């Protein structure tokens with residue numbers, strides 16, 4: 001199975017016991033009026049992190065939700081309020097089989113929406129190489145690079161309608177690390193905007209950091225906007241902790257902030 005190509009998965013008994021753990025309910029929730037405000041708040045959150053630690057190691061998302069955050073970070077940088085030149089960035093994931101320069105790759109996305117607008121690039125930009133011949137080696141090297149960088153200070157996450165984070169689709173293990181995974185049809189459809197709005201053109205597999213990689217980050221920021229995310233957001237916060245909804249693992253992280261607009265928060269009790 002693609003899912004198991006890089007690292008051994010956790011033994012089943014732990015997975016089973018996780019499902020019965022009570023939620024720590026430590027997630028800080030901020031509900032804002034609209035997507036614009038979520039983007040602004042997310043940019044402020046990242047800015048605060050970088051001001052407190054200019055050499056921060058950031059693990060960054062793609063998708064449509066973080067676009068306004070990137071816009072806010074660019075605008076703060078242009079106003080001289082933020083200096084990203086000492087940070088190191090990693091990205092959560094990349095499409096399998098796509099070279100960095102492919103127009104649909106997350107490499108291209110990151111440059112097109114963020115890096116190309118910065119007056120000074122981050123000290124180091126790291127992304128998984130979807131075109132790597134030896135995927136296991138690429139994934140292991142990525143994990144090693146994160147370790148060498150001192151670990152992730154802040155991970156910013158979006159959430160899929162099925163509760164995926166990064167490309168950790170339902171079924172992902174709590175102990176999962178960077179690896180190749182299959183992308184589910186609804187996730188391929190959500191990424192069609194990068195492939196001339198044609199879901200069939202979206203690769204069927206990706207490389208992603210794992211749940212364990214995300215859980216080791218010191219701080220987690222999750223951004224969610226729009227009614228399509230309401231179900232996943234409610235389940236992530238109020239449902240059981242289960243591999244069926246990978247974002248629910250975040251209930252076990254001690255420092256998570258959720259920024260949601262009214263629509264994404266509409267199913268919270």
Ligand code: GLP
Pocket residue numbers: 061062063064065066092093157158159160164165166167187190191
């Ligand atoms: C992709 C990314 C995820 C992201 C998700 C949501 O699948 N791999 O990291 O969270 O899209 O995207 P959007 O923000 O467009 O809903």
